[in-house]
Each structure stands twice: as structure tokens, then as C-alpha cells.
Amino acid sequence: xxxxxxxxxxxxxxxxxxxxxxxxxxxxxxTVCNEADEFFVAVHAGDxxxxxxxxxxxxxxxxxxxxxxxxxxxxxxxxxxxxxMVILPVLAVPTAVKHARRMRTHGxxxxxxxxxxxxxACAS
Numbered sequence: 001x002x003x004x005x006x007x008x009x010x011x012x013x014x015x016x017x018x019x020x021x022x023x024x025x026x027x028x029x030x031t032v033c034n035e036a037d038e039f040f041v042a043v044h045a046g047d048x049x050x051x052x053x054x055x056x057x058x059x060x061x062x063x064x065x066x067x068x069x070x071x072x073x074x075x076x077x078x079x080x081x082x083x084x085m086v087i088l089p090v091l092a093v094p095t096a097v098k099h100a101r102r103m104r105t106h107g108x109x110x111x112x113x114x115x116x117x118x119x120x121a122c123a124s
Contacts, residue, residue: 006100013103
């Protein structure tokens with residue numbers, strides 16, 4: 001059943017997260033770098049599943065950076081909704097489903113260790 005409704009959790013979680021954690025380009029670049037570091041750790045460890053998972057996390061972050069740089073993500077509301085609901089989840093499905101699952105289980109799209117950090121406001 002979850003796989004039929006995950007886009008709702010993803011959209012709700014991403015929208016709430018962006019509302020409570022105003023994003024800057026520097027923050028997105030930092031996210032891309034962090035995800036890339038996690039990807040290279042997985043490559044170094046030789047863990048194929050982690051490489052797959054972290055690779056899509058990097059892709060997800062790069063797509064957010066692209067949207068920021070193009071200037072459409074926060075300036076055109078219709079495109080923002082279309083981008084969050086269709087384009088981004090389709091291109092980075094594993095990451096989108098992971099965010100949706102986190103939103104459903106603990107009310108935030110981020111991992112629990114991020115929720116404990118002072119610079120983060122949970123989406124719930």
C-alpha cells in the first residue's frame with residue numbers, strides 16, 4: 001500500500017522541510033558535497049547497495065542544485081509543485097521513496113541523526 005501513496009508523503013515532507021529550513025545555494029552545495037563523500041565511502045568499501053543508494057542521493061541533491069541555479073524552483077509555484085511531485089521523484093526514485101518512508105515513520109524527510117543537530121528544524 002505504501003508504494004501507492006509514497007508521492008504524497010514525499011511531497012508533504014519536502015514541502016514542509018523547505019518551509020521550516022529555508023534553503024540557500026551554499027546549503028545545497030554542502031549537501032551535494034556530503035552526499036558525494038558518502039558515495040565515495042561506499043565505493044571505497046565496495047558495497048554495491050550503498051553505492052546505488054548514495055548515487056541516487058547525489059543525483060537528488062544535484063537536481064535540487066540545478067533547480068536552484070535555474071531559478072525556477074522557488075519563483076514559479078506551478079513548476080515547483082511539478083518539479084517536486086513528478087520530475088525529481090521520477091529521476092531519483094530510490095531517494096524519493098526513502099524520504100517518503102522517513103516522513104511516514106518519524107515525520108521528517110531527513111535521517112534521525114540530522115534531526116538532532118541544532119541547525120535543523122524537523123518537518124513534523
